[in-house]
Amino acid sequence: MHSTADMNNTVGSRPLYKQVYDSLANRISEGDWKPAQSLPSEFALAAELGVSQGTVRKALTELETDKVVERRQGKGTFVSEHTDEDSNFRFFRLTRRDGSRLMPTGKIESIHRRPANRLERTVFGFEESDDVIEICRLRIVDDLPCATENIVIPHRLFPDIEKSTSLTTSLYPLYQREFGIHVVNAEEQLRSEIANKQQAKRLKAPIGTPLLRVDRIAHTIHGQAVERRTSRLDTRNYSYSVMVN
Amino acid sequence: MHSTADMNNTVGSRPLYKQVYDSLANRISEGDWKPAQSLPSEFALAAELGVSQGTVRKALTELETDKVVERRQGKGTFVSEHTDEDSNFRFFRLTRRDGSRLMPTGKIESIHRRPANRLERTVFGFEESDDVIEICRLRIVDDLPCATENIVIPHRLFPDIEKSTSLTTSLYPLYQREFGIHVVNAEEQLRSEIANKQQAKRLKAPIGTPLLRVDRIAHTIHGQAVERRTSRLDTRNYSYSVMVN
DNA sequence: GAGTGGTCTAGACCACGCA
DNA sequence: GCGTGGTCTAGACCACTCT
Incomplete structure (x- = not known):
């Protein structure tokens, strides 16, 4: 992967620690280390890559801020595992008025394969x-629908996903576990919308109910778009939480 | 501020670089260095505080990620200045459908002083x-209203703000420049709402228009809440953008 | 006690901005 | 050419986890 030939001083080369970052990120997304498994120690990686331990540390620290790995003092460095709980916490942002998190279940309404439209070809x-x-899908809390979701993913990346039995909860753990796709961030566009007849029926809400529409594009560590999703949230009882930094 | 007495090895003490972080953050919010002014160099600060340059560097790097300072290679480290443009970019998140940013003007509808209610007493x-x-306020783009804003701030922190002449643009530059209040982050709760008669009139939109309601609490670096704001956005032509990490 | 990540130091050299 | 921040190294010691 990394040879000592392309050391520093090479004009225009990326800093060493970024090369290490890229190398480790690639090996993780290629499955060299699986979710929840530990990476070699800093010294072992340093020796293997021919750099100092401090340089490996800097790369690992950045991988941690990007939530690709988790580091635990005394134990080691582990590939972040997308569990149902934390994936829900990060990417399903509906909360009760008191700020507590929802833990919704899901109900599949339909799933089918079709050609990508022009927008999807561009995005993917x-x-x-x-x-x-x-x-x-429908997301359900306390037996009441709180959101509709339309999820579009490239068939090529997710072969036979329709046969999966765990399409009712957070999808990102499934993407990671079964298809090696690590979603690390997403961009969202929000707007306010009025429930039409179809949305109202799905959500068991009156026609005309105000809905929060969320258009999301989810990305891997490499910046590759791997999912396009439109959610419509019933915010009469819940809020969508955002931290602005 | 920092004495060499409380060095490392003290049981339960925070790491040195965090103490340096706190010390610098305090001196910035106390106005020792003003917005856009430069801090002493890493070596100067290290000598002054009796720590190594690497420790100061780590503190400065964290202050930069928290957007308290900006570092420029070859020039120095500067206290972040909240300009109208970047404040707008960070905290006013309405964008056109193509993703381009709005640069709204503002129109003051009313401003008055009153006792805090119970919620505000808790928040502040x-x-x-x-x-x-x-x-x-009303926020206006292309001569059309796009959002209403109700802004509540503690009188004690903002004496005579009603006499200011720059209440029509981003307020955070004003907070920083005139009152030494550095807003560094905010938490927001979003929901979808129907325009009532009053909102509709203010926004020159039909009654019943779906609005995106944003309840924000803005904080300083010390986690102190310094502003409570409710905005109602007309998202028929614009979207609210969020990055999820 | 051995092994891991976390903190702190000291020093070398590079890249950038400016006079 | 000097002063700044950015990268990289080497080594010491601390805190935590497991056996």
Whole structure:
């Protein structure tokens, strides 16, 4: 992977610790180390890559801030595992008025394969025509629907996902576990919308109920878009929480 | 501020670099260095505080990630200045459909002083009864209203703010410049709402228009709440952008 | 006690901005 | 050419975890 030939001083080369970052990020997304497994120690990686331990440390620290790994003093460095709970915490942001988190279940309404439309080809960077999977779900809390979700993913990255039995909870743990896709961030566009007849029926809410519409594009560590999702949230009893930094 | 007496090895003491962080953060919020002014160099600070340059560096790096300072190679370390443009970029998140940023103007509808209600006393941590300033504004783009804002701030922290002449643009530059209040982050609760008669009139939109309601609490570096703001955004033509990490 | 990550130090050299 | 921050190294010691 890394040879001592491309050391520092090379004009225009990225800093060493970023090269280490890239190398480790690649090996993680290629499955060299699986979720929840530990990486070699800082010294072992340093020796293997021919750099100092401090340089490896800096790369690992950045991987930790990007939530790709978790470090535990005295134990080691572990590939972040997307559990149902923390994935829900990070990416499903509906909260009760008192700030407590919801833990919704899901109900699949439909799932089918179809050709990507133009927007999806752009988002996913398809060179030519290719298929996507579209999943329609309902998110449910206390037996009441709180959100509809339309999820679109490239078929090529998620073969046979329709046969999976765990499509009712957070999908990102499934993406990571079964398909080696690590979602690390997402950009969202929010707007306020009025429930039409179909949305109202799905959410068991009156037509005309104000809904919070969230258009999300989810990315891997490499910046690759791997999911396009439109959610419509019933915020009459819940709020969507955001921290601005 | 920092004495060499409380060096490392003290049981339960915070790491040195965090003490340095606190010390520098305090001196900045006390106005020892003003916005856009430069701090002493890493070596100068290290000598002054009796720690190594690497320790100062680590503290400065964290202050930079928290957007309290900005570092420029070859020039120095500067106290972040909240300009109208970047404050707008960070805290006013309405964008056009193509992702481009709005640069709204503001119109003051009312401004008055009154006693804090119970919620405000809790948010601002008032021990006893105290006054707040409430500002009602309209944000305008291309001569069209796009948002209403109700802004509540503690009177004690912002004396005579009603006499300021720059209440029509981003307020955080004003807070920083005139009152030494550095807003560094905010938590927001979003929900979808229907425009009532009053909101509709202010926004020149039909009654029943879906609005994105944003309840924000803004904090300083010390975690102190210094502003409570409710905005209602007309998202028929614009979206509210969020990055999820 | 052995092994891991966390803190702190000291020093070398590079890249950048400016006079 | 000097002063700044940025990178990289080497080594010491601390705090935590497990056996």
